[in-house]
Amino acid sequence: MTEQVSVLIIEDEENISDAIQYNLKQNGYQVSAAQDGLKGLEIIENQRVDLLILDIMLPGMDGLDVCKEIRKTSDMPIIMLTARSEEHNKVVGLELGADDYVTKPFSMSELLARVKSLLRRSKMKPASPVKPLSILESGDLQVDLDRHIATIEKTNLDLRPKQFDLLTFFLRNKGKALSRDQILENLWGYDYIGDVRTVDVHVRWLREIIEKDSRKPKRIITVRGFGYRFDQ
Numbered sequence: 001m002t003e004q005v006s007v008l009i010i011e012d013e014e015n016i017s018d019a020i021q022y023n024l025k026q027n028g029y030q031v032s033a034a035q036d037g038l039k040g041l042e043i044i045e046n047q048r049v050d051l052l053i054l055d056i057m058l059p060g061m062d063g064l065d066v067c068k069e070i071r072k073t074s075d076m077p078i079i080m081l082t083a084r085s086e087e088h089n090k091v092v093g094l095e096l097g098a099d100d101y102v103t104k105p106f107s108m109s110e111l112l113a114r115v116k117s118l119l120r121r122s123k124m125k126p127a128s129p130v131k132p133l134s135i136l137e138s139g140d141l142q143v144d145l146d147r148h149i150a151t152i153e154k155t156n157l158d159l160r161p162k163q164f165d166l167l168t169f170f171l172r173n174k175g176k177a178l179s180r181d182q183i184l185e186n187l188w189g190y191d192y193i194g195d196v197r198t199v200d201v202h203v204r205w206l207r208e209i210i211e212k213d214s215r216k217p218k219r220i221i222t223v224r225g226f227g228y229r230f231d232q
């Protein structure tokens with residue numbers, strides 16, 4: 001079974017949004033909808049969206065700003081909805097990275113055709129080397145969660161399970177200062193009755209493995225009186 005293509009519609013005019021949703025669903029797409037830009041961005045952050053239909057005239061943040069925001073992190077196909085009176089916005093929208101536009105009023109078959117062709121085009125793009133989420137990395141350091149392997153410059157690191165978990169936790173929170181308590185809770189769970197110094201011990205062991213000079217750590221930095229921060 002092929003996975004359903006997921007389309008998001010950001011449009012405040014309910015009747016238009018409903019009509020688009022209905023037609024997309026009829027054509028086998030999975031559909032979600034937002035009435036304004038912020039809600040739309042929230043959906044994009046939290047679920048997979050394969051294509052976006054974005055109205056320009058929105059309450060609050062307009063479609064152009066939404067487009068700009070999305071393009072900071074994603075190259076998902078975007079079709080803009082514009083009104084005839086917003087002719088100039090088409091150009092701006094395309095410059096901001098929208099892939100196509102449809103002028104209101106439009107027919108559903110026209111919109112569906114654009115959706116289809118854009119999806120086809122985006123699939124034909126040379127596959128951008130999207131890294132699977134199961135790989136975390138920082139410079140030459142890489143953790144493959146599926147294979148449960150950590151490497152530096154492609155050389156396997158001999159990590160014990162807790163060290164592996166600790167390294168993973170650091171990589172997921174790169175650049176963030178983590179308190180000893182946070183680390184302890186995350187790695188050993190709330191029920192663990194232990195000493196936060198356990199964390200120091202494990203950090204020391206991990207440093208011996210991943211730092212060039214564990215006495216002058218460059219990756220795991222001590223945040224005095226607080227905990228640790230993974231820098232690189």
Ligand code: CA
Nearest residue numbers: 012013055057
């Ligand atoms: Ca609108």
